[in-house]
């Protein structure tokens with residue numbers, strides 16, 4: 001029997017409840033397909049931070065880097081200022097493990113209620129490849145006060161005003177600023193990943209940017225996209241401004257096969273995508289480093305108000321678990337989990353409130369595990 | 376008879392066609408409500424740029440600043456690199472005239488097909504107040520090559536790496552970067568504008584940010600929002616991460632009354648809002664400087680492929696025209712135009728292709744003008 005050791009970070013809020021169901025279903029798949037998982041729990045999250053002051057230590061990160069895939073619940077807690085846990089744990093892990101692809105399938109499963117009119121599962125079935133380590137997520141920014149004339153902003157302001165004949169003030173009173181950056185290497189590798197998904201099929205690759213306004217950063221993105229596209233002459237491509245693509249996700253989701261996007265825009269459009277595929281309760285994501293340590297999670301947050309109520313939908317997490325074991329090499333078991341999710345949904349007997357049912361989180365996990373086991 | 380002088384920039388692509396209908400309807404409203412408009416045409420756009428090399432000159436801007444409201448068609452042309460015309464004309468005007476509010480009503484009119492299930496005009500009726508002069512729209516950014524160690528990015532990288540114990544490389548090979556900034560004054564004035572819209576009603580104000588990740592710029596936004604909110608203790612408020620609000624726009628648009636947002640997120644969510652209200656052909660916007668020169672436009676682009684075909688929907692432009700004359704003080708005439716748009720739509724006889732009809736652009740303008748005149 002194949003043995004896997006998989007680290008798991010249940011995290012905050014509803015995290016422990018949904019992770020329990022994700023583990024349950026993977027364990028069932030192991031029973032069926034002949035592997036056994038040794039789950040290694042990590043305590044990181046709000047409670048651990050409040051007790052110890054530690055977000056995630058270098059030691060924990062080093063230890064985790066010995067594994068191929070991490071199973072993550074959700075991070076975030078109302079007792080702590082927005083960003084502290086998210087940046088200190090979730091983003092720290094994405095960056096530390098260099099998980100440069102955030103892979104988010106947008107797929108309307110059969111039997112799921114779609115909020116968009118006239119769309120069927122055949123219309124909503126594409127993949128978003130979100131860059132996951134650069135862009136405006138690098139945490140570089142600050143504040144400037146009046147009179148910091150040697151500050152870079154002042155230098156740029158002067159150039160900008162000269163270019164456009166305008167007069168932008170940086171020293172009005174006080175400012176907050178943020179810097180995003182993307183590198184050639186960081187941009188090319190994620191775009192390459194997207195093209196690899198499309199290569200050899202009739203899928204096309206759609207790029208997202210806002211090169212008409214944030215021209216420095218996303219003009220660069222577009223150049224790198226074109227450079228990679230040139231190496232894949234058989235794959236069709238198109239460009240989408242981020243504002244426009246939010247419309248097409250609603251109106252014409254059937255246009256898309258593989259969408260590749262800078263980090264921040266990817267964050268925004270995948271939440272929209274999650275809604276289009278039936279809601280956050282159904283949307284999984286993988287933070288992937290193809291050669292290193294990947295991490296799989298539901299894309300929803302920790303929903304503190306539902307904590308401990310056995311109420312929320314575990315399907316996003318169970319689906320993320322399927323992506324996790326696929327990454328471990330258990331493709332057949334992964335497919336069986338996704339198919340069990342589909343059966344659970346089409347039977348429509350054991351469902352949580354968000355899908356119109358009255359079952360608990362654990363009932364849904366039980367039901368999907370049962371289906372995986374063929375019982 | 377009141378006389379107005381209104382500058383008009385038809386612009387590119389379908390701009391001239393839709394502006395012709397907007398003017399036609401305002402002229403009809405003038406006939407009915409006793410005012411007369413002297414339209415002053417400005418040539419700015421792609422052709423003018425290709426012929427003369429001029430985007431929009433300081434002289435033109437100075438001349439335009441003598442007026443209260445500008446009527447703008449659309450800017451953008453495939454012959455010219457993305458961003459050149461948009462930044463050189465549209466954004467230059469927004470900045471030059473300090474039009475710090477971009478006002479975008481999201482309203483599903485009776486009889487309009489909504490792509491979202493189970494929503495009626497009562498559910499989709501709110502206003503987005505988009506900041507319009509700061510944030511990532513200031514055009515500050517650039518490229519850095521390997522070895523620019525004195526560059527600000529290097530300084531920040533060091534700080535960032537020290538803070539998170541990570542190792543972000545800025546000198547991998549080459550990078551593109553972009554800086555956004557918001558000022559206390561610039562942030563407060565637009566948030567004030569949003570609160571003024573809600574004050575004295577039961578409307579609440581929703582703030583949009585991504586303070587959990589872009590903490591420097593949007594943590595600052597949140598502080599300023601709280602400072603303004605403290606002066607309006609009777610107005611309820613809430614905070615929305617930009618990724619989450621795209622979901623609520625689709626699932627629960629009835630939650631919103633007044634949404635105030637930084638510039639870039641406002642760009643994204645108002646395109647989504649336009650789709651939710653029935654499509655870009657129906658979405659108007661006002662770039663407003665309450666004490667200076669404002670500018671009204673459809674929020675859609677120049678749609679080059681439809682140019683000269685008398686095909687596209689002029690309603691967004693006609694509606695923007697109503698906002699324009701409301702700004703001039705002609706509230707009754709503005710209301711009459713909006714109500715004529717509603718009549719045209721509910722009669723469903725003279726409609727363009729996007730609304731399921733086969734009428735031309737000018738037919739729709741004729742029909743709405745007729746209704747305004749009570750014929």
Ligand SMILES: CC(C)[C@H](C(=O)O)[C@@H](O)C(=O)O
Nearest residue numbers: 086087090267299587588618
């Ligand atoms: C929690 C937050 C930091 C995170 C992000 O912005 O990436 C989340 O929204 C996501 O999409 O995984």
Ligand SMILES: CC(C)[C@H](C(=O)O)[C@@H](O)C(=O)O
Nearest residue numbers: 212213243461462465642674
């Ligand atoms: C054309 C473009 C520069 C503009 C913007 O990004 O503001 C447009 O998308 C809009 O929303 O008015």
